[in-house]
Amino acid sequence: xxxxxxxxxxxxxxxxxxxxxxxxxxxxxxxxxxxxxxxxxxxxxxxxxxxxxxxxxxxxxxxxxxxxxxxxxxxxxxxxxxxxxxxxxxxxxxxxxxxxxxxxxxxxxxxxxxxxxxxxxxxxxxxx
Amino acid sequence: xxxxxxxxxxxxxxxxxxxxxxxxxxxxxxxxxxxxxxxxxxxxxxxxxxxxxxxxxxxxxxxxxxxxxxxxxxxxxxxxxxxxxxxxxxxxxxxxxxxxxxxxxxxxxxxxxxxxxxxxxxxxxxxx
Amino acid sequence: xxxxxxxxxxxxxxxxxxxxxxxxxxxxxxxxxxxxxxxxxxxxxxxxxxxxxxxxxxxxxxxxxxxxxxxxxxxxxxxxxxxxxxxxxxxxxxxxxxxxxxxxxxxxxxxxxxxxxxxxxxxxxxxx
Amino acid sequence: xxxxxxxxxxxxxxxxxxxxxxxxxxxxxxxxxxxxxxxxxxxxxxxxxxxxxxxxxxxxxxxxxxxxxxxxxxxxxxxxxxxxxxxxxxxxxxxxxxxxxxxxxxxxxxxxxxxxxxxxxxxxxxxx
Amino acid sequence: xxxxxxxxxxxxxxxxxxxxxxxxxxxxxxxxxxxxxxxxxxxxxxxxxxxxxxxxxxxxxxxxxxxxxxxxxxxxxxxxxxxxxxxxxxxxxxxxxxxxxxxxxxxxxxxxxxxxxxxxxxxxxxxx
Amino acid sequence: xxxxxxxxxxxxxxxxxxxxxxxxxxxxxxxxxxxxxxxxxxxxxxxxxxxxxxxxxxxxxxxxxxxxxxxxxxxxxxxxxxxxxxxxxxxxxxxxxxxxxxxxxxxxxxxxxxxxxxxxxxxxxxxx
Numbered sequence: 001x002x003x004x005x006x007x008x009x010x011x012x013x014x015x016x017x018x019x020x021x022x023x024x025x026x027x028x029x030x031x032x033x034x035x036x037x038x039x040x041x042x043x044x045x046x047x048x049x050x051x052x053x054x055x056x057x058x059x060x061x062x063x064x065x066x067x068x069x070x071x072x073x074x075x076x077x078x079x080x081x082x083x084x085x086x087x088x089x090x091x092x093x094x095x096x097x098x099x100x101x102x103x104x105x106x107x108x109x110x111x112x113x114x115x116x117x118x119x120x121x122x123x124x125x126x127x128x
Numbered sequence: 129x130x131x132x133x134x135x136x137x138x139x140x141x142x143x144x145x146x147x148x149x150x151x152x153x154x155x156x157x158x159x160x161x162x163x164x165x166x167x168x169x170x171x172x173x174x175x176x177x178x179x180x181x182x183x184x185x186x187x188x189x190x191x192x193x194x195x196x197x198x199x200x201x202x203x204x205x206x207x208x209x210x211x212x213x214x215x216x217x218x219x220x221x222x223x224x225x226x227x228x229x230x231x232x233x234x235x236x237x238x239x240x241x242x243x244x245x246x247x248x249x250x251x252x253x254x255x256x
Numbered sequence: 257x258x259x260x261x262x263x264x265x266x267x268x269x270x271x272x273x274x275x276x277x278x279x280x281x282x283x284x285x286x287x288x289x290x291x292x293x294x295x296x297x298x299x300x301x302x303x304x305x306x307x308x309x310x311x312x313x314x315x316x317x318x319x320x321x322x323x324x325x326x327x328x329x330x331x332x333x334x335x336x337x338x339x340x341x342x343x344x345x346x347x348x349x350x351x352x353x354x355x356x357x358x359x360x361x362x363x364x365x366x367x368x369x370x371x372x373x374x375x376x377x378x379x380x381x382x383x384x
Numbered sequence: 385x386x387x388x389x390x391x392x393x394x395x396x397x398x399x400x401x402x403x404x405x406x407x408x409x410x411x412x413x414x415x416x417x418x419x420x421x422x423x424x425x426x427x428x429x430x431x432x433x434x435x436x437x438x439x440x441x442x443x444x445x446x447x448x449x450x451x452x453x454x455x456x457x458x459x460x461x462x463x464x465x466x467x468x469x470x471x472x473x474x475x476x477x478x479x480x481x482x483x484x485x486x487x488x489x490x491x492x493x494x495x496x497x498x499x500x501x502x503x504x505x506x507x508x509x510x511x512x
Numbered sequence: 513x514x515x516x517x518x519x520x521x522x523x524x525x526x527x528x529x530x531x532x533x534x535x536x537x538x539x540x541x542x543x544x545x546x547x548x549x550x551x552x553x554x555x556x557x558x559x560x561x562x563x564x565x566x567x568x569x570x571x572x573x574x575x576x577x578x579x580x581x582x583x584x585x586x587x588x589x590x591x592x593x594x595x596x597x598x599x600x601x602x603x604x605x606x607x608x609x610x611x612x613x614x615x616x617x618x619x620x621x622x623x624x625x626x627x628x629x630x631x632x633x634x635x636x637x638x639x640x
Numbered sequence: 641x642x643x644x645x646x647x648x649x650x651x652x653x654x655x656x657x658x659x660x661x662x663x664x665x666x667x668x669x670x671x672x673x674x675x676x677x678x679x680x681x682x683x684x685x686x687x688x689x690x691x692x693x694x695x696x697x698x699x700x701x702x703x704x705x706x707x708x709x710x711x712x713x714x715x716x717x718x719x720x721x722x723x724x725x726x727x728x729x730x731x732x733x734x735x736x737x738x739x740x741x742x743x744x745x746x747x748x749x750x751x752x753x754x755x756x757x758x759x760x761x762x763x764x765x766x767x768x
Binding site (some may be wrong): 190 | 553558559561563564568569571572573574575576577578579580583586600602603605606607609610611612613614615617
């Protein structure tokens, strides 16, 4: 059990850096196990698998969350993670833009505005 | 007609307490019939049926709105209603957590944060 | 190419009036081509087609965005556009209300609250 | 009560013609009240309202169901209804095509293939 | 690890009976770990928790999958499971019907037709 | 105009091979312009951009369509395309599996069953 959690935390340290603690704090007084599930299931069981690297995985998650549409806060976190594991702002912009064809312009526009927020905080604007 | 409306209002008084008036005020100057439809259709026609009790109905609605993802304001109201008709904070937390398997973690996380807001206002944190 | 863009801009001038510039400004430093795609694809290729008039097209878009649920900001813009091309506040209210049957009450309620915001800014309340 | 049901049935006779009986038969041995709700709520309460005509209402429903994506069987029925209340095949095609901008190409393509099925059964192909 | 899997399998034996093997066979030659994740995450980590009983959990899952709309095959399995853990056909029908208010009639109608299929196979029609 | 179409067709020839003709045939007698839009907008305007390669773009589209849930036919085409531009069956399986965390298990399971169908037709099972 311990191992599974630790394996997930190693990935989360790479993808989310110092922000991990926030997730756990958010769930602390209401559903601490939900935090543990996120570490143990997607991060420990999926993101550790070597067939696809973290850079590609996070870009696919950005694509997914852009299409899902209502997950702005999670999309923000994963755009940050996508940058941290080696995606350029340009690559992220391209994939969000591509989603206009599969989920429509509103999803792509909203995703782009969230990317803009992240890039602004990290002083990555304008994207060239 | 009167009867149908009155039957729905009785349920709404149980599930939403003093908050009913807000719904009607919101629609007053734009679409008063939408308020009437909500009373007459789901509350009068569905929630009054005895095959399933209000406690279970509201918990199922919490499950549904967690999955729908974009209905934060309605989820907030129904978490309040779920508490009022006898669900414990723990039961609500469990069902929102369960939705991670069917609608993904973003839906479950967002639902949990809304539950936290409701529980905080009612001094129900931490959930034990 | 020029032509395609110009054709789209003519429609956007009719539907969005002075607000067009905002769209382009939003994308300027992150994804200017996304702005161009919106002008060249939906506005230039679709909204210009004569088989359906702009009044009906914008009302159908209001229906669509109400159902999509997470596109509040785009719905706001298209409610404004729907008014500008000849829909009455009443017609818009009716179509949003109708969506309760196809996407549920939360989608219809959220859409109605966004319409209320637009109507309030334009001094169109109460809707009669 | 009777009145409400009868009012809805009048509209359903216009929009769905001889196909009404099928809906009731489908629900007969499992949930007859669901059939009654559909007659009494959307058809009796909404489609009877005079602010928007049936032709426009059905076209907006086609837009909505195209975007919702998983409601193929209902979309098929409403494309039939849209034709019956005066929309041309061309108008229906235009609105489904327009949805590519709001819900993406997969939704629009699937909607179009369903329209094709309906038009084929009614010998309305090719659409000119 | 073993324990976690075994705990999940015990629940799956209760909810799905002899049908468990099918899930594993489906994934065998493409993604056996996906089968393992389903056992270890929702069944072992969530459905085993005692705060909510299996009867209520499965009913909430029926609500969720009815709203999600595109998950017909999973809804079918969970309607079967809902019956197996003590829900009556009537209770399942009621909750699916209730979803018309939150996800619209198309979702509720499609869910009802899937319930009908399950009930027919188990000789549970007509539902009284 | 010609150029834009030709540019898109070059990409479509790479991603879809001999299957392109089917798309056009499907739309021929109902909405030929929808076929043209697909070539000219996503394929010509987006997939040609060099910041992200086709291999990554198609994998992100597989992620997106898995989450969207109702687009089985389009997902099937894009899994075929993803293979053609250099993704291994294993990589596709991994990304579909990853989506269970963002859109839930039903979306991931349905996506996996569609991948299995494509892999079977191309004699790529079992995936190792």
